[in-house]
Amino acid sequence: MATPTLEVRNLRTHFFTRAGVVKAVDDVSFSIERGKVLGLVGESGSGKTVTGFSVLGLVDPPGRIVGGSILFQGRDLAKMSEAEMRDLRGNRIAMIFQDPMMTLNPVLRVDTQMIETVLAHKKVSREEARQRARDTLGMVGIPSPDERLKSYPHQFSGGMRQRVAIAIALLHEPDLIVADEPTTALDVTIQGQILAEVQKLASTTGTALIWITHDLSVVAGLADDIAVMYAGRIVEQGAVSEVLDAPLHPYTYGLIGSVPSRNKRGEPLRQIPGMTPSLLNIQPGCAFRTRCPRPTQACLVEPEIRELAPGRDVRCFHPMSEPAERAA
Amino acid sequence: MSEAMTAARRALGDGEPMVELRGISRRFEKKLDFAGRIAKRLGANIREEIVHAVDNVDLTIRKGEVVGLVGESGCGKSTLGRVVAGILPPSDGRILRNGIDLLDRNATDAREMKLRTQMIFQDPYASLNPRMKVADIVGEAPLVHGITTRGGYDSYVDEQMRRAGLDPVFKRRYPHQFSGGQRQRIGIARALAVKPDFIVCDEAVAALDVSIQAQILNLFIRLRSELDLTYLFISHDLGVVEHISDRVVIMYLGRVVEEASSETVFASPNHPYTQSLLASVPRIESRKRAFAVVKGEIPSPLNPPPGCHFHPRCPHAMERCRVEKPELKEVAPGQRSACHLNDAA
Numbered sequence: 010m011a012t013p014t015l016e017v018r019n020l021r022t023h024f025f026t027r028a029g030v031v032k033a034v035d036d037v038s039f040s041i042e043r044g045k046v047l048g049l050v051g052e053s054g055s056g057k058t059v060t061g062f063s064v065l066g067l068v069d070p071p072g073r074i075v076g077g078s079i080l081f082q083g084r085d086l087a088k089m090s091e092a093e094m095r096d097l098r099g100n101r102i103a104m105i106f107q108d109p110m111m112t113l114n115p116v117l118r119v120d121t122q123m124i125e126t127v128l129a130h131k132k133v134s135r136e137e138a139r140q141r142a143r144d145t146l147g148m149v150g151i152p153s154p155d156e157r158l159k160s161y162p163h164q165f166s167g168g169m170r171q172r173v174a175i176a177i178a179l180l181h182e183p184d185l186i187v188a189d190e191p192t193t194a195l196d197v198t199i200q201g202q203i204l205a206e207v208q209k210l211a212s213t214t215g216t217a218l219i220w221i222t223h224d225l226s227v228v229a230g231l232a233d234d235i236a237v238m239y240a241g242r243i244v245e246q247g248a249v250s251e252v253l254d255a256p257l258h259p260y261t262y263g264l265i266g267s268v269p270s271r272n273k274r275g276e277p278l279r280q281i282p283g284m285t286p287s288l289l290n291i292q293p294g295c296a297f298r299t300r301c302p303r304p305t306q307a308c309l310v311e312p313e314i315r316e317l318a319p320g321r322d323v324r325c326f327h328p329m330s331e332p333a334e335r336a337a
Numbered sequence: 338m339s340e341a342m343t344a345a346r347r348a349l350g351d352g353e354p355m356v357e358l359r360g361i362s363r364r365f366e367k368k369l370d371f372a373g374r375i376a377k378r379l380g381a382n383i384r385e386e387i388v389h390a391v392d393n394v395d396l397t398i399r400k401g402e403v404v405g406l407v408g409e410s411g412c413g414k415s416t417l418g419r420v421v422a423g424i425l426p427p428s429d430g431r432i433l434r435n436g437i438d439l440l441d442r443n444a445t446d447a448r449e450m451k452l453r454t455q456m457i458f459q460d461p462y463a464s465l466n467p468r469m470k471v472a473d474i475v476g477e478a479p480l481v482h483g484i485t486t487r488g489g490y491d492s493y494v495d496e497q498m499r500r501a502g503l504d505p506v507f508k509r510r511y512p513h514q515f516s517g518g519q520r521q522r523i524g525i526a527r528a529l530a531v532k533p534d535f536i537v538c539d540e541a542v543a544a545l546d547v548s549i550q551a552q553i554l555n556l557f558i559r560l561r562s563e564l565d566l567t568y569l570f571i572s573h574d575l576g577v578v579e580h581i582s583d584r585v586v587i588m589y590l591g592r593v594v595e596e597a598s599s600e601t602v603f604a605s606p607n608h609p610y611t612q613s614l615l616a617s618v619p620r621i622e623s624r625k626r627a628f629a630v631v632k633g634e635i636p637s638p639l640n641p642p643p644g645c646h647f648h649p650r651c652p653h654a655m656e657r658c659r660v661e662k663p664e665l666k667e668v669a670p671g672q673r674s675a676c677h678l679n680d681a682a
Contacts, residue, residue, distance in 0.1 A: 052546040166634055196409040196573065198631040200616035205630045223547060226576070226619035251625055267551035268621050269580035274599065277558055278551040278580070284516055285546070 014217040015064065016040040016186050020077035020087075022056075023061045031288045032057040032332055033072065035241040038314070041234070043184070044215040046208075048228030048249065050264075051238035054285050057221045057322035060238070061187045063087075064219070065104050066094045069177055072226055073100065081185065100130040103178035107190040113162040119146075126180050130134040145176040149206055168199035175206070189221045204231055225268060229253055234320075237261050240286055240296035247321040257317065257328035260297050295325070303327060352399035354433070355535055355567050356421060356454075358618070361430035363391040363416050388638050390416040391427070392591035395665070397432070398535075403568045404563065407575060407581030407614075408632050413591040415539055418571045422456040422537040434535075452482060455528035459540035465512040465527075471498070472508035475526045483533060493530075500563075501526035502556055511594030518549035525556065537569045542577060554581060575618050579603055587611050590638055590646040593665055597672035607674040610647045645677065653678055 013062070022034040034056045041047045062068050064079055066086060077317065079086040081102065106112045114122055123142035124135060135311040137156070146154035149172045162170055171191060178186055188207075192200040210232060211218050220232060228235055229249060236246035237260065243257040256262040266272070266279030283300040286292075294309040295301070301308070309325045314324040367386040369377060377383055390413040391522040398404050410412045419425040421432070423439060432439045441447060458464035462493055465474055476494040479485045495505040501522040512520055521541065528536060538557070542550045556578065560566060572578050578585060578599075585602040587595040587610065595608040606612045612643040613631040633650040642649050648658040657677050665675040 050389065051549060067469055105634070168634060195637065197614060197617045199634070200379040200619070202630050202632075204619070223358070225547070226621045229621045230619050253621060262499060264547055265621065268549045269554065269574075269576040270550075270620060270622075272580060274580055275554045275583075281548040282552075284518060284549060294591040307470075 013022060013040040013042045014082060015219075016080040017064070018078045018080070019078060020060065021070060021075045022059050023075050024072040026289075029289050032241050032291070033232060033288060034063060036314075037077075037238075037241075037243050039236050039243065039246060041185075041217045041219060041284055043217055044211060045234065046211055046218045046220055046232040048232035048235040049219055049221045049238065050225060050228055051249060052223055052264075052285055054240075054288060056241040056288075057238050058189055061104070061189050061221050064185075064187055065102060066091075067104075068221055068290065070293040090231075095255060096130075099126060099184050100181045102185045102187070103181070103183040105171075105174055105178050105188040105191045107176040107193055109167070110162065112174055115162055118159055118161055119165075123158070123177055123180065126177055137305075141180060142176075144174070145179050148179065148210075149173075149176045150202065151176070168195050171195060171203060172206070172253065175203070179210065179216075183216060185217045185219070186268075187219045187221070189245065190223070191220075192227065193222070193224070200227075201294040207231070225253070225265065225286055226270075235266070241288060242289055242324060243322070244297065244324045245322065248320075251321060255323070257330070258325050259301050259303065259329060262329055263300075263302075268313065279301055340600055344389070352401050353435075354397050355400045355402075355435060356396075356398040356569075357431075357433040358394055358396040358421065359431045361391060361394045361417070361420055361427045361432065362389065363420055363425065364389055364428045364584050364627075376386070386639055389591050389641070390638065391420065394588075394591075394593055394657050395429075396593065396596075398567060398569060400534075400567055401559075401565065402572055402584060403582045405578035405585045406569060406571045406588065407578050408588035409573060409614075411480065411590070411635060412588040413638070414571050414588050417588070418456070418537045418539045418569060421569055422454055423451040424456065452502075452531055453533045454535045454537065455531060455533040456537045456539065457521075457524050457528050457541045458635075459543055461517055461524055461544065462512075464524055465520060467512055470509055470511060471503075471515075471523055474512070474523060474529050475508075478527070479530045479532075484531060492573060497526045497530045500529065500560070502552075517545055518552060521545065521553055522556070525553075525560075529560065534565070534676070535567045537570075537571070539571045540573070541570075543572065543574065557581065575615065577601060585615070590636065590641050592646060592675065593673075594647065594676070595674045596665070596671075596676075597669075601669070607672060607679070608647075608676050609651045609653055609676075609678070613650075645675075 018038050020037045024031040025034055037060055037307060049057045063074055067076060074087050088163055120139060120142060124138040127138035127141050143154045143158060151157050151169060151172055162291045165173060192203050197261060200287050210216060222228060235249050235252045236243050239260050245252060252261060253265060256265055263281035267281065269278060272278050281300050286296060295312055298304045298308045312324050312326050314322050316322050317328060365388045369385055373383055394417060406414045420427045437446045437450055439447050439450060472494045475491055475497050479493060480490060493510060498505045498508060503519065503522050503526060542553050545553060570578060572580055582599050585599050586593055589610050595611045606615055617631060631650055644660045645663050646659040648654040663675040663677050665673050668674045668679050
């Protein structure tokens, strides 16, 4: 088997705040191969965004990567100098953020921003760079790209702006794209269009994609693999169909049950009691213990993530195994 | 059980109308400023910008019903919700609440009827006064309206908080000391404290995490049966609407395009917009599939296309759609749709 595009091993990113150490990412491992889509799912504060930021080396003080390795095509990003990282970022690894209004410069025309990005990593003429920008805009489904290049970001609608952001990420045909909730702010019909584009791109260009979201339904249709995060840790990962059809961790099980379409209409939803713990003071032991329907004495000790079947990891002492158990 | 009951009630035409909207429109105008007026007088081609946020909507909500109002951003669903809740006066049309015209200033009942309609907002961070304690947020209105007394105030507030799933111990706290889900519970307690029988929920669960969203939806379902409430549930999330609503109303650019029972809308949608909306929704059951695509963008409500608003994006658009506005007509018992295709067939 070829080396995966990205392999994250035991990543720890902590924030050293005045109130204490926030373990935003704590012992996270995953890998992703060429042309595959990994869905990184979790609720707010689960550490999914910080994981994405860590991969791109975008964690600012008081946060820093305190342990683990991020192997990108065999090279460890966590040990790279800022200059080396700069060379990769926007070139081989790109990021798409949730709010394109925040990531595009409002006072520069789209062509200025795109040409700048091309020239940052490639020695080409300005005209070639413009050509490349135009082609990429067309590729993400922006009509009449020649005219749209001359527009400012505020002249685009939300969906079009996100397409521009995706086009910028694609300029250098990166090997890895980290997308952080890129369709959350969009309407469903527009979200559908963007997802269709992205799916096409991943399969044709061989780009590996990390899709960070809180929406299980989006991941269900888009991703190959899924990793579920809770309180800074991956609690379960595996192939999408396995994780969603036969969840092993009680949290994944509860999360799936909370999705309205999975429940009978008008009946109460199967809910997870309580709320996500503050990352500042996680009690020792399993972080999900207080909300779990079946904690035991064993859960007072932090469970290690273990491989139950090939490619199927879970961080629980009592994974849900029996179908009857799930029905209960 | 409850499903069968509501279905039966609907079939019998039972459940008296609680809210009736007749020909409701709401326009927002941007008046020309001084320079603009002078330029216009000198012959410049500028005019006042008018947005038809809600365009001639008829809607009946029966007692005990949950009506889901669905649409994408800018379709006028929130504006309509505000008009129904009495926060925003309509530009045209009448609102009847239990047969009383809410816009009739002489009707003394109108005020009481407005009190019996309450609203729950999307953003639990912006809709609570950050300088008031929870007890006052919940208790102020009932005290003003004489629903509780100074003496019974404390126990009344406790009861309201407990019903919304909040511990009364926290009533001396301020909103910022609560999480998003708890804040939404405070908003619910505040709305229910004046004993309404009709609640307008405007994207009430949109800002919450999935597991918290499920908790709040369950609270809505429980309160509905406990207090015999009627809801207008506004949301862009079709999954949520499908789960909670008896009847669904779909809006597009200020107009109602389809209206039917939940089962019908999700099983056999009639309007092309409803069909494409349903096809776009990601489903947790789906696996690695090609996402359905509706072409084009939502047009600007400032300058909506003529005829049927949906025709530039519609796969079945014909010449007639470009000129003539389709009327909302009954296409099956209890299902109304505004599409010219239904005439052709």
